[in-house]
Amino acid sequence: MTISRRTFLQSTIGGLVLLNLPLGVRRLSHAEKAPALREFHFNASVTSANLGTGNDFLAWTYNGQIPGPEIRVREGETIRVILRNDLPEPTTIHWHGLPVKNAMDGVPGVTQKPVMPGETFTYEFAARPAGSFIYHSHVNYQLDQGLYGPLVIEPAHAQNAYDIEFTVMLEDWVMKDGGGTANTMRRPAMGMMHGTGLRRRGIRQGPGPLLEPIYDGFAVNGRAFPSIKPLQVRKGDKVKLRIMNLSSATIYDSALAGHTMTITHADGNAVTPVKTDVLRIGMGERYDVEFRADNPGSWFLAARETGFGEGTLRVPIQYRGVRSADAILPVFNRRMRFASYGDLRTREPSNTALLGPAERVYSQILGGGMHSPYWTINGYVYPDAERLLVERGERIRLRYSNHSMMPHPMHLHGHFFNVVNTSLPRELWILKDTIIVNPMESIDIEFLADNPGNWFHHCHNLYHMEAGMANVIMYAS
Ligand SMILES: [Cu+2]
CATH class of the missing domain: 2.60.40.420 (Cupredoxins -  blue copper proteins)
Structure with a gap:
């Protein structure tokens, strides 16, 4: 997964000398025309795989490869992915970090019906903004079984002058005993609820969520x-x-x-x-x-x-x-x-940061672990979780406090958010979509409610998410 900018420039627009031309000249090479449609076919299936060392194991893959194929497009193009499900389970694809329209966001039960075995589903959305993104299944433990890949959107106009780039995806795998989640344990849901402060009304019957595997x-x-x-x-x-x-x-x-x-x-x-x-x-x-x-x-x-x-x-x-x-x-x-986050400041002061203080504040207490198989936000276990109502055009603050002993990378779908940094003017606050909240730490984020729909918001530790650490942002209008 490497692209040499040298090769790219030479083969398309005649060489490095173009980098020195004024902006207006570069614009000529992108004549006004309808945005290009870039179509990809993804076939999700169970495949024998290995990491180049050790034994083969069964992975769940797109087009037979781990990670899935790299989607690489230019800003402003349209991405169309035709997903065919040849897995033994329903599936979806989530375009992590991209503020796509709600119906394309790939969260089963929130933005779409799951794609059943044998079915196909077509995702289509604008490639915007430029940057490094990822995609992955949002069903069960499929992300941990291999259903993920990189999504790179290059700027419409060349910006950063670098000579060569590499995509480096960091992955944790279980290779023993069939790989994926095969050798993990289910924690019993019954008899472990006492004294954990859970506000759930009913106690869930049946098997509890999976324990994190030991990655090898x-x-x-x-x-x-x-x-x-x-x-x-x-x-x-x-x-x-x-x-x-x-x-x-x-x-x-x-x-x-x-x-x-x-x-x-x-x-x-x-x-x-x-x-x-x-x-x-x-x-x-x-x-x-x-x-x-x-x-x-x-x-x-x-x-x-x-x-x-x-x-x-x-x-x-x-x-x-x-x-x-x-x-x-x-x-x-x-x-x-x-x-750390506090050392970073945005290079492109964003419109969302200039809109003034938040109009609505939601406290989000992250809890769980220790004596409970569940992970919680404000004591609730998804899907029996709070709905955070927002109005279109409002600026919303989420105030995270982590009362647990584990770090939680919290991820908001459909929006970038500013990381609140009281030592900086707000126009310099960075924009992100995922932020680590460390044990016993508090951190605030703010986002502009500018993308209507119901949006998933959760811990990106897959085992915490599947054990309840999630809720939904709902637009009231
Ligand atoms: Cu977590």
């Missing part, structure tokens, strides 16, 4: 080290990495040996460039980072579960012309620079 395969783009192909760079290249966390239940700290990463985009949205040694990335988050290839050799981009170990997930970065040698791992230590 950490992969990048479907390949585990040592079978992953090195990312090849040339000395002097400006390299862009689109780092996307498609894991179901793993938050990573990632670091790059021998180089300094500069964060340029968070969840697809441009930020004022910030240098960092460690990039923390939660499930559903995407960061674009750049680095200058000015230190020839073999190096690792490595990621480890927050707080643990040496980097279970490794991608070699190899300079062309350098004799292959053992790549060098980054050494995680306390002195490393660590860019």
